[in-house]
Amino acid sequence: xxxxxxxxxxxxxxxxxxxxxxxxxxxxxxxxxxxxxxxxxxxxxxxxxxxxxxxxxxxxxxxxxxxxxxxxxxxxxxxxxxxxxxxxxxxxxxxxxxxxxxxxxxxxxxxxxxxxxxxxxx
Numbered sequence: 001x002x003x004x005x006x007x008x009x010x011x012x013x014x015x016x017x018x019x020x021x022x023x024x025x026x027x028x029x030x031x032x033x034x035x036x037x038x039x040x041x042x043x044x045x046x047x048x049x050x051x052x053x054x055x056x057x058x059x060x061x062x063x064x065x066x067x068x069x070x071x072x073x074x075x076x077x078x079x080x081x082x083x084x085x086x087x088x089x090x091x092x093x094x095x096x097x098x099x100x101x102x103x104x105x106x107x108x109x110x111x112x113x114x115x116x117x118x119x120x121x122x
Contacts, residue, residue: 001028004060009050009074017046017059028063034122037101038070041118044094045072048080048116055113063122067103071117073110080107080116 003024007013018039025035042059049057055075062069082095098105102118 001063002061004058006056006058007046008056009054011050014043014046014050018043021061024061025068030063030068030122034068034120038068038120041098041101041120042070042072044097045070045116045118048072048094049074049076052076052078053113066122068120068122069117070120071115073113073115075113077109077113079114 005017005020007017021039021042022035025038030038038061046057046059049055049072053074053076057072057074060069060071060073062071080095082099095105098118101120103121105116105118107114107116
């Protein structure tokens with residue numbers, strides 16, 4: 001199963017993305033706990049695009065067997081960077097959250113930017 005949506009880099013897209021994602025995962029019969037983890041991971045990846053890449057982006061969901069892959073492609077070639085733990089920082093924990101929740105995650109360069117992806121076990 002595969003779904004893909006294009007978006008502009010604006011904070012107001014996060015709510016509609018979360019609703020669309022929840023609906024798709026419900027339709028695919030993804031368990032609630034995995035769906036909530038996926039929503040959190042997608043929220044963090046989208047926030048990184050909105051805050052850092054500031055380019056149009058494409059969110060892709062792919063369910064293959066027992067693996068749900070969420071991927072966000074943007075127009076920035078700048079690699080993602082996990083920030084060091086700083087208990088006093090107000091922000092900067094997005095990829096730490098992704099790293100803690102996903103079974104694995106990574107990124108790859110593409111012709112016009114990069115794709116950051118995360119795999120969740122269903």
